[in-house]
Amino acid sequence: MSGNIAGKVAIIGAGITKFGELFEQSYNDLVVEAAFEAYADAGVSGEDIEAAWLGTYLPLGWGFDGTGGPSLAEALNLYPKPVSRVANYCTTGMEAVRMAAMAVASGMHDVVLAVGAEKMREVPPRGSLVAQHVEKLHPMYSKGRTAPGSFAVLARRYFEEFGADKEDLAEVAVKNHYHGSLNKRAHFRKEITKEQVLKAPPVTEPLGLYDCCPTTDGAAAVVLCRAELAEARFDKKDYVLIDGMGLSCATGYITTAFNPKFSFIGFEATQEAARQAYEQAGVTNPREEIDVAEVHDCFTITEILNYEDLGFVEKGEGPDFVKSGASRLGGELPVNTSGGLKSCGHPIGATGARVVADLTHQLLGRCGDRQVKGAKRALGHTLGGPGAVSSVFVLSKN
């Protein structure tokens, strides 16, 4: 990689809607709420926005909107500015931020907006989660695959190779529900016990109901600007800088499970995206240098694999990391203080933007009961297309 994002782009505003089953709100309502919250935080208006990126994964699958840039331009009256929509499986929202950041870093634009939004509950959860996999995709290959199934195969293999078990996975669910209980925007705000997790009905053995993230509506937005302008133009004393960002496509969407080189105990995409981001940010020992992280816990097993792929611990040590309390609030490296996808929710296209927005709040000390005290450097991670693609951001307070 010949360039480096570090120090070039500032995050000056962040907005996140309530996450949940938002039957009273439309897609546009969510976009407007997130964007205007970010505007207000940044102290800008729509007129200041020069260009915008929208992240929505599957517009016509479960909602109507988000097929292209005009969906965002229309909702926010950004006419006739350059607005585009991006999609990259579950990294979609983070990809909107990455595109926006690169536009600023290139010097093309000074102030831009990135929004991630997904309105999943216009149809029943089965209509979105099951139909997408069982009904769509290739007529033959992977027919019968579901989202939890795509990760449960890793859980099975991980258990086999490292002797981990469902109790280890339950630790992640219990922790993230605890964190979610402290986050007023989270989909689920109730603590759960390990016994509840273990007794829950199976979804995709070995994963049970509490090993899986819910089907959620939500949107998040961030306003980015050239780093020099944060103070000079917008009078910001405290803001967030992008230190590094990486994206890796390391395997195919359908072909992952056919690929003899795929280990089923981790994701090369995460490892490579982290390598890129760490290199730009100058991070050499993530466990020491990162203060707070939001990682992709679509399923409990994924969070354990992420600890290892992101370099917090060695392969096979993920279960001990969570069991030790290291990733719990108050631990040495709190992970998913929002509740994560597991408890905060996972509106696909919104998630990556939500992660960046949430970490912005953490770095600026706005998280109340779930604040990681003195957090200076944060890591955000998303993973999509059952491990085919991953995005990693390293952020710091200015």
Next chain:
Amino acid sequence: MAGITRVGAYIPFHRLGGDTVRAVWGSGSPRASRPLAGFDEDPITMGVEALINAAGWGDSEVDSLYFASTSHPYAEKSNASVLAAAADLPEKLFTLDAGGSVRAGTSALKAACDAIEAGSSKSAAVVAAEKRPSLPGSPDELSLCDGAAAVLLGKGEDVAAEIEAIYSWSEDFIDRWRLPGEGAVSAGDAKFIQDYGYVRQSVATVEGLLEQTGATREDIARVLVYAPDARTHAAIARKLGFPESAYPENPLIARLGDSGAAAPLLSLVDALQGAEPGEHIIVAGHGSGGEAILLRATDRVHSLRSQRGVGWSVERARPIPNYGQWLKFNGLSPEEEIKPFTSPSILWKENRATMRLMAGVCRSCGELQYPRQQVCNACGARDEWDERKLSRRGKIFTFIHDYLPPSPEGFITMATVELEGGGRFYGQMTNQVKDDVHIGMECELVFRLLHQGDGYYNYFWKLRPAE
């Protein structure tokens, strides 16, 4: 002289038990055990398995394929061509779907034999398969049998059973019938069709052959006749008057049930696998007249014993857990509607990969890739592939039981299997016992109905435990 060179059979592993039926309807022989096609099985998939059992997978030189059934999945569109693709037969191939009568199996055998004799075919495959239609609560649900048989015909040294003569005759006769779209077979007056149909006609069929060939009853070691039930079989046997030893001690009709057009070929495959060199065998098909075929086992007949026949399948039989499963297998209970995406143009373009399991081996770097991309995912070379067929055998690397997708069994087991000789296959399992599935389990790929996207049949390979 033309003769049978190889044989294969396949009977579905599922059994509908008489006790299961009795628990629901209050009647049905508790000893009955009906072989039942699973929800992902039909005459095409069962026919493919029988054909592969007979011909191997892609290493035969079959140039004509006859597919007999009264329950062909497609009323319009070739059924045999699906068999040909899945069994990886050569593309230069004559195919024929034979149907319309439970006699279709022996009729197809005659046609194939004639083609070999005439020299228009060097190697012919005859497959007969049935998924017999029956309604819940009817006596048929326990007396019918699903299954498939296949024989390969050729000439010369490979022949294990020479076909010495065939006798055919025709007489319009209404015994059992089914109109298009009907879900069950109708039957005429029971006494009339037994005495004047099955018994009288079968006797005429076999005696016609004896008369044509000059053979005597003492010359024949084994006599295999079609009958819709064991009682009728016994009546035909008595009337035919062969020595008791010529009839199978426990005929398939008594052991398994009425497999329609597949029945004569299933009996023949089973008999040939037990036959000694020099034995003469008569197999007869029935239906508005009949066919009787006289065969003589050659010195090679023992070579058929190692092939997967009726016995191989029967050893793997397992009762379905409850009557509800049988309703679900046949689409007789409400199911969540799913509309799987499919596309005839995709199925056509990717036929070699999906039906014949052709992977690519990169000429530049040796990478084996399935499904194959145009550009090698290892070295980046474009269009530098040699085709290589995947092995159909491997060991489970990882697996799950998924309760989300609608399925007649309540869950789908998905597994990634490391194949012998390289490559991985990821797909649904079938005929698995949930708690037996484990990492390292031996599996084989079997051809199954995946779904009915867009109203036509979408077939693909599934993983079946092979331990």
